Structure formats: structure tokens, C-alpha cells
Amino acid sequence: MLPAPAAPTLDALLPAELPLLMGVGPTPLPPSVAQANTHLLNHLGPLMNEVVESLQVLARYVFQTENRRVFAVSGPGSAAMEMAVANLAWPGRRVLAVVNGTFSERAAIMAGRAGATVDKLELPAGQGATAPLFAEALSRGPYDLVTMVQGETSCGVCNHALPELARMARAAGAMVLADTVVTLSTMPFQMDEWGIDVAYSAGQKGLACIPGVSLITFSDRAWEQLGRRPLPPAQWVLDAKLAEKFYMGHQYHYTAPTTSLLALHEALRLIVEETLPARHQRHAASSAALQRGLEGLGLELFVAPEHRLSTALAIRTPKGIDAAELCRRIEADHGVQIAGAFGLPIFRIGQLGEQCRPEPVRRTLLALGHTLRALGWDCEPEKVVTQL
Ligand SMILES: *Cc1c(COP(=O)(O)O)cnc(C)c1O
Numbered sequence: 599m600l601p602a603p604a605a606p607t608l609d610a611l612l613p614a615e616l617p618l619l620m621g622v623g624p625t626p627l628p629p630s631v632a633q634a635n636t637h638l639l640n641h642l643g644p645l646m647n648e649v650v651e652s653l654q655v656l657a658r659y660v661f662q663t664e665n666r667r668v669f670a671v672s673g674p675g676s677a678a679m680e681m682a683v684a685n686l687a688w689p690g691r692r693v694l695a696v697v698n699g700t701f702s703e704r705a706a707i708m709a710g711r712a713g714a715t716v717d718k719l720e721l722p723a724g725q726g727a728t729a730p731l732f733a734e735a736l737s738r739g740p741y742d743l744v745t746m747v748q749g750e751t752s753c754g755v756c757n758h759a760l761p762e763l764a765r766m767a768r769a770a771g772a773m774v775l776a777d778t779v780v781t782l783s784t785m786p787f788q789m790d791e792w793g794i795d796v797a798y799s800a801g802q803k804g805l806a807c808i809p810g811v812s813l814i815t816f817s818d819r820a821w822e823q824l825g826r827r828p829l830p831p832a833q834w835v836l837d838a839k840l841a842e843k844f845y846m847g848h849q850y851h852y853t854a855p856t857t858s859l860l861a862l863h864e865a866l867r868l869i870v871e872e873t874l875p876a877r878h879q880r881h882a883a884s885s886a887a888l889q890r891g892l893e894g895l896g897l898e899l900f901v902a903p904e905h906r907l908s909t910a911l912a913i914r915t916p917k918g919i920d921a922a923e924l925c926r927r928i929e930a931d932h933g934v935q936i937a938g939a940f941g942l943p944i945f946r947i948g949q950l951g952e953q954c955r956p957e958p959v960r961r962t963l964l965a966l967g968h969t970l971r972a973l974g975w976d977c978e979p980e981k982v983v984t985q986l
Pocket of ligand 1: 623674675676677679701747749750751752777778779780800803
């Protein structure tokens with residue numbers, strides 16, 4: 599038998615105060631969501647059925663859809679992405695993937711693994727897809743499915759043309775997959791009005807919920823196509839037809855993460871209580887203030903305003919400063935976490951959910967300014983925050 603290892607308690611492992619999460623997810627939890635995450639229910643039975651049905655009503659508002667099929671997914675945003683892609687792509691299907699960065703590329707990789715033939719419209723770093731570029735890519739079709747993100751978190755780009763691109767894709771006979779992981783509830787998204795066939799999001803970003811639980815919804819049109827698959831998807835856990843058994847029929851598929859579903863229910867309820875217009879406004883105003891503050895520190899945003907994602911800001915790393923060192927120092931010295939990047943000369947700050955409040959924005963700008971100064975960058979953080 600192996601000897602029992604030393605087993606530190608969580609108190610010993612964790613610092614007395616956890617860092618302020620100002621990266622691009624996970625994001626801070628409202629206290630009532632953290633509280634909801636402590637309840638445990640059985641996954642089958644009338645109590646859970648009621649929770650699931652109520653969750654679906656709330657989620658329909660958040661996605662702005664009347665879709666019948668709204669499911670939670672036990673897993674990260676990538677699991678919801680895989681449920682969307684693996685159920686709607688199969689050998690013989692043609693997929694056009696709009697690629698702005700790491701996450702939109704991930705959908706293309708999944709479609710390829712599902713056996714579909716995948717073409718990519720690859721945008722240069724920092725650019726959103728435009729109608730002319732998309733029309734040209736679409737003309738190489740016909741395609742069965744177009745995948746795109748509303749917001750590309752890896753480089754801070756927003757495909758602002760999403761409604762128009764979705765219309766074009768549908769007119770060309772393709773279904774439309776929209777990744778709203780970093781945008782749902784934080785900026786306008788109109789599933790039905792824009793003609794989106796499948797959309798998903800994850801708990802730990804704009805929904806201000808825990809990581810490990812996600813949401814997905816399919817249009818009737820997507821559901822009908824999925825019913826015509828020659829074979830079920832290879833992924834048993836992520837088979838949408840099996841998920842329907844639990845989320846529509848209240849029958850066992852796998853043990854649903856009941857604690858996470860209660861947390862998600864509470865997170866969605868808070869969004870409904872705030873209302874989408876007020877929540878969008880809070881995010882826009884907070885992000886605008888943060889952007890002014892960043893510019894006040896002499897920093898430059900990586901993405902031009904017309905392509906910029908306001909909920910995940912990508913900031914050019916100043917010359918002579920190492921982004922990894924900046925992220926390490928700001929956390930060690932100020933207890934604020936921000937995010938590095940996947941290979942680009944940027945660092946990133948989130949504006950998602952509870953990050954969009956005056957106090958965390960102020961604290962982040964002060965911490966960032968003082969850290970930059972310690973690394974040799976000239977700026978006046980106090981002055982910047984008084985002018986917000
Ligand atoms: C974070 C993110 C994902 C992946 O979510 P995980 O929970 O990390 O799997 C997918 N798409 C976008 C746009 C994201 O921001």
C-alpha cells in the first residue's frame with residue numbers, strides 16, 4: 599500500500615483573502631449564487647423537475663428565445679460547444695467556421711473530429727467578421743452549418759455583424775451556431791430574432807455563476823436536422839437526444855449536477871431581476887469607464903473600437919514589460935488577478951457580471967497602475983481613478 603500523503607487543509611492551502619478575479623473567467627460570485635451552490639437535491643423527482651422547468655423559463659429570457667429545448671450541460675463551456683458541434687456535424691456535412699481566435703478555432707477542431715468537412719474563414723488577429731468577407735466564404739458552399747462566436751475572448755474581438763451574418767447564412771441554407779460564452783446577458787443577443795439555431799454559454803463568465811455548468815439551446819429547425827443523423831454522435835454524455843430525456847422528460851440520463859443547477863438557477867434569476875436592458879447598460883458603462891482609465895494610464899487597446907469586445911478587453915503590453923511578469927506581480931502585490939494571452943502581445947481584463955461594479959474597476963486600475971510603475975512604466979494611477 600502507498601503511504602498516506604501529507605494532507606493540507608484548505609485553510610492551509612488558500613491565502614487568507616482570495617484574489618479579486620478580474621480575468622476573463624471565472625468571475626466573482628454574487629453571495630446568493632455561492633449560497634445556492636451549497637444545497638444538494640436528488641436529481642430525479644418532483645422537486646428537481648420544478649427546478650429544471652423554472653431554470654428553462656429563466657434561460658429562455660436570457661437567450662431571448664421561445665425554443666422548447668433548453669438544457670444545462672454538466673461541464674465547461676467547451677462541453678456545451680461540443681454538444682452543439684458534435685450533434686450538428688457528422689461525416690458528409692459541410693461546416694464553415696468563422697475563426698477570430700482560440701475559441702472559434704476550437705469549434706472548427708470539434709467539427710473536424712466529428713467527421714465533417716470544415717472550411718475556415720480566418721480573420722486577422724483583432725478583427726471581426728464583415729459581411730463582404732463572409733459572403734465570399736459562404737459562396738464556396740453550400741454549407742450545412744456555420745459556427746461563430748459573438749465574442750472572441752482570446753483576443754478581445756466582437757463579431758458585431760453577427761445578426762447580419764446569421765441572416766446571410768440562413769439565406770444560404772446553413773444552420774447557425776453562435777458561441778455566447780463571453781457575451782450572454784452582458785450585451786444584446788436575440789436568439790430568435792437573429793435566426794440562431796444553436797447557442798450556448800458557460801457559468802463562469804457573464805452569468806456570474808460557478809465554472810463547470812453550462813447552458814445550451816436548440817431551435818426546432820436544428821432539432822429536426824439532428825433527428826436526421828444517420829448515426830448518433832460518438833459522445834454519449836453529450837448526445838443532445840439523451841439530454842432531452844432528462845431536461846424535457848425528467849428521466850435519467852446521467853446524474854445531473856443538482857448543486858450546480860441550483861447555482862445556475864440563482865444566477866439566472868438575478869439576471870431576470872436586474873433585467874437584460876439594465877444589465878447591458880451596467881456592463882457598457884463599466885467597460886467604458888475601465889477603457890478610459892486604461893487609456894489614462896497610457897495604455898493602448900489591442901482592438902479597434904468597431905471590432906472591440908467590451909466584456910473582455912485586450913490591452914497591448916507596453917514595450918519593455920513582460921505580460922506574464924505583470925500578471926504575476928499585480929496578483930502578488932495587490933491581490934488582483936488579470937489574464938495573460940495565448941501568444942499575442944496583450945494582457946486581458948474582464949468586464950463580466952460582478953466585475954462591472956465601480957469598486958472592482960477602481961481597485962483594478964489602481965493595482966494595474968502601481969504594478970506598471972513598479973515595472974518602469976510612467977503613469978499616475980490615483981489621478982486616473984479620480985477622473986473616472
Ligand atoms: C471561455 C470560453 C469558452 C470555453 O469555456 P470553458 O468553460 O473554458 O470550456 C468558449 N468560448 C468562449 C467565447 C469563451 O470565452
